[in-house]
Amino acid sequence: MTTEVQEFKTQATKVVGDLRHRKLIQTALGKYEVARDKRKGAFQSWSEARQVAAETKWDAINHLDEHLVSFADKLEARGTKVHWATTAAQARDIILGIIQAKNAKCIIKSKAMTAEEIHLNAAMEKAGFEVVESDLGEYIVQLRQEPPYHIVFPAMHLTRHDISDLFEKHLGSAKTDSPEELTMIARRALREKYITADVGITGANFAIAETGMVSITENEGNARLTSALPKTMISLLGIEKVLPRMADLALFLPMLATAGAGQPLTCYNTLYGGPRQPGESDGPEEYHVVLLDNRRTELLADPEQRDALHCIRCGACLNVCPIFKNVGGHTYGTTYSGPIGSVITPHLRGLQNWKHLSYSSSLCGACTEACPVKINLHHHLLQNRRNSVQKEADPQEKLIFKLFAWAMNSPGLYGAGKSVARWFGPLHRLVMGTFLDPAKAWTKTRDLPPIAETTFKEYWKNRQ
Amino acid sequence: MTVTLFIPCFVDLMYPKVGISIVEIIERLGHRIDYPEDLTCCGQPAFNSGFWDEARKVALPVLERLKNSDAVVIASGSCGAMLKVFYPELFANTPQADAAKELSAKCYEFSDFLVTKLGVTDLGATFPHKVTIHDGCHGLRELGLKKGARDLLGKVRGLELVEMKEAETCCGFGGTFAAKFPMISTAMGEVKCASAADTGADYIVSNDSSCLMQVQGLLSKQGSGLKTIHLAEILNSK
Ligand code: SF4
Numbered sequence A: 001m002t003t004e005v006q007e008f009k010t011q012a013t014k015v016v017g018d019l020r021h022r023k024l025i026q027t028a029l030g031k032y033e034v035a036r037d038k039r040k041g042a043f044q045s046w047s048e049a050r051q052v053a054a055e056t057k058w059d060a061i062n063h064l065d066e067h068l069v070s071f072a073d074k075l076e077a078r079g080t081k082v083h084w085a086t087t088a089a090q091a092r093d094i095i096l097g098i099i100q101a102k103n104a105k106c107i108i109k110s111k112a113m114t115a116e117e118i119h120l121n122a123a124m125e126k127a128g129f130e131v132v133e134s135d136l137g138e139y140i141v142q143l144r145q146e147p148p149y150h151i152v153f154p155a156m157h158l159t160r161h162d163i164s165d166l167f168e169k170h171l172g173s174a175k176t177d178s179p180e181e182l183t184m185i186a187r188r189a190l191r192e193k194y195i196t197a198d199v200g201i202t203g204a205n206f207a208i209a210e211t212g213m214v215s216i217t218e219n220e221g222n223a224r225l226t227s228a229l230p231k232t233m234i235s236l237l238g239i240e241k242v243l244p245r246m247a248d249l250a251l252f253l254p255m256l257a258t259a260g261a262g263q264p265l266t267c268y269n270t271l272y273g274g275p276r277q278p279g280e281s282d283g284p285e286e287y288h289v290v291l292l293d294n295r296r297t298e299l300l301a302d303p304e305q306r307d308a309l310h311c312i313r314c315g316a317c318l319n320v321c322p323i324f325k326n327v328g329g330h331t332y333g334t335t336y337s338g339p340i341g342s343v344i345t346p347h348l349r350g351l352q353n354w355k356h357l358s359y360s361s362s363l364c365g366a367c368t369e370a371c372p373v374k375i376n377l378h379h380h381l382l383q384n385r386r387n388s389v390q391k392e393a394d395p396q397e398k399l400i401f402k403l404f405a406w407a408m409n410s411p412g413l414y415g416a417g418k419s420v421a422r423w424f425g426p427l428h429r430l431v432m433g434t435f436l437d438p439a440k441a442w443t444k445t446r447d448l449p450p451i452a453e454t455t456f457k458e459y460w461k462n463r464q
Numbered sequence B: 001m002t003v004t005l006f007i008p009c010f011v012d013l014m015y016p017k018v019g020i021s022i023v024e025i026i027e028r029l030g031h032r033i034d035y036p037e038d039l040t041c042c043g044q045p046a047f048n049s050g051f052w053d054e055a056r057k058v059a060l061p062v063l064e065r066l067k068n069s070d071a072v073v074i075a076s077g078s079c080g081a082m083l084k085v086f087y088p089e090l091f092a093n094t095p096q097a098d099a100a101k102e103l104s105a106k107c108y109e110f111s112d113f114l115v116t117k118l119g120v121t122d123l124g125a126t127f128p129h130k131v132t133i134h135d136g137c138h139g140l141r142e143l144g145l146k147k148g149a150r151d152l153l154g155k156v157r158g159l160e161l162v163e164m165k166e167a168e169t170c171c172g173f174g175g176t177f178a179a180k181f182p183m184i185s186t187a188m189g190e191v192k193c194a195s196a197a198d199t200g201a202d203y204i205v206s207n208d209s210s211c212l213m214q215v216q217g218l219l220s221k222q223g224s225g226l227k228t229i230h231l232a233e234i235l236n237s238k
Helices: A003-016 A019-040 A046-062 A064-077 A088-101 A113-117 A120-126 A136-143 A160-171 A179-196 A222-228 A246-261 A296-300 A306-310 A316-320 A322-327 A338-349 A351-359 A366-370 A377-392 A395-408 A411-431 A456-463 B009-013 B016-028 B044-048 B052-066 B077-090 B097-106 B110-117 B137-142 B147-154 B182-198 B209-222 B231-235
Strands: A081-085 A106-109 A130-133 A199-202 A206-208 A213-218 A232-238 A268-272 A286-292 B002-006 B032-034 B071-074 B107-109 B130-133 B203-206 B227-230
Touching (some): A003 A019, A003 A322, A003 A351, A003 B182, A019 A246, A019 A316, A019 A322, A046 A246, A046 A306, A064 A286, A088 A120, A088 A199, A088 A286, A106 A179, A113 A120, A113 A232, A130 A136, A136 A160, A136 A179, A179 A222, A199 A222, A206 A246, A213 A222, A213 A232, A296 A306, A296 A338, A306 A338, A316 A322, A316 A338, A316 A366, A338 A351, A338 A366, A351 A377, A366 A377, A366 B137, A395 A411, A395 B044, A411 B009, A456 B009, B002 B052, B016 B227, B016 B231, B052 B077, B052 B097, B071 B110, B077 B097, B077 B137, B107 B110, B110 B147, B110 B231, B182 B209, B203 B231, B209 B227
Parallel strands (some): A081 A286, A106 A199, A199 A232, B002 B071, B071 B107, B130 B203
16 A cells, blocks of 8 residues: 555544534535525526536637647737746746745745645745745645645634634734634734735636736635735746636636635636736736646646546535545645545546545545536546556456456356355354454444345246 | 346345335336346446456446347446446447447436336335435436436325435445445445434435445444335335
8 A cells, every 4th residue: 555545544534533523524515505506596507607618628728739829928928927837846946036036035925726736835935935825714724834625715624713723823813703803813914914025926717818818816805915016926827727718707707606615706806917017007017927737738648538627626526525525625635635636636646646536436426516617527536547457456456356257257156155155144243343354344334234035036036 | 018127236135125126016017027147247346446357347248138128227326327327438449339339228227217218107105104315326427317216206105205405415335435445435424324314214215225235234333223225115015
């Protein structure tokens, strides 16, 4: 077993044993589902909207080469510097290069999962920069020195008491139960940073090829401040963020908000087209856009699973996933958790070390049903499993399935197996659920029905 | 019509009453049953575990034997999905690709067969109990089954149906997943059982014995009085 799968099992065991934690997550996501279903009703047809969204993303990803060039050219025409990063290390170096050249000290950052993916904060801190997350949830998990729990709701695993205690410890604030007061405490701490920060770093939700613009959608206005106040702005985004046309936002912005958070629209929707232009009174003096590959092109080369690049990171598949709801976000040990994380992490970080995420699914398909861009998530999990077996099957498992195929094709063997199972039944009852039980993975928490006195095949024979 | 019956191994060995109920119901409706005794498994365990070559070895005789049937009725939503949805995927780009597609069109999960193919919902059954439905995921999302079981139960004398909040939530079985990640599988099952118990029902009914094995296994271990039953058994109750 790899350390990744061991760690996953240990964490999963810990979280499923923590009923309070599970209840917290399940209650929060239960409320989300109600809100989402209500908002879906505002679409004339949610299913048609999904179909259009899937086709639009299909176009975007299958013509990525053209769209990216158009996106970059148009941004550059307005004075933006566009950087292409093949690997995570390259992206980190590009960003560090920019902030070093600016002699920056303090960096303010809004929410960006791509930054998590390349471990940007750690790299900047190591290089001596102060980095402050400006999204409230991200700020909270940053203070706790942990990764985001969920790609959209980074601090959803914490109660307001937890947050009050955290602020008391780090910011010296008085205890409070009120979400508004907690927000104000964070806001006061963050406002100071906006003013002193030399560089603002953002992620992106969409990259509009037609006009060369970066679309950022957020609920707190923090990304606007992050981009508007510092003199230098950097946006880091994966190459899959492309949408062909500006008009596509008319569908994608409400869809993202509805699918992910059950909102009609996210509160602030901004388009960034370049640095401050002559005659303009505000905006950053310099704007850098860093386009990240980091093995996305390998996924692009796989026609079977290419559509995983359609993902708009809405979080809907996490929200409905019964695995996520019971093991929580941190158990995955990945930047992207939940179904989409289980699908793409093996592509981004190596199949053999991360295939367990594709196996740790009951394949219920709730994710696929929820995905607004119709990614066939649970079938991709099956394909990851197949690919991992083709590449390097576990020898023991391979033997088991070879025997299985043999036994199921030999009625005599199947019948003999039945007799043996019948014979062992009473013995099995004696050790059931104990460490002596070969089936204890099942029987520790579940009873196993005995072989019937008359099986169906026997009934049929008797009848003839 | 001659109806070919596919009985998966766990129904054969542990839940024969489900198969027997299906036989009796279909015969009562005036159809002839053809049961291929040599078939035991659709190959799903190997398929789901990534062993597609082995899965094809198990699936090939099934495909060969069933491809000339008029209609195939499958006593489980999950195996139904395997034959109907996943065989075409498993046999894609093989000489059997077309046969798999043709077979797919003739496959019906049992309740779907009654409602869609035969257009029957009232089977004259009586079952004076309060029941709640668990929608097995494969039936629900691969085969699009939801309404049929409710229509059938709606016609059962004395039966009171109460929906549970988590009706569409996975029970946590997932084949080998249940043994590979028992802690997660169990946690998922607990959510299901608690939601079913909240309804005050006497029975959890489903069209999938594999889900019921998981749910009943947990309930028995918990010492709960709640019982599980397959839809076919209710429809065959007098
Ligand atoms: S896979 Fe689909 S549901 Fe999941 S985050 Fe991406 S777009 Fe949303």
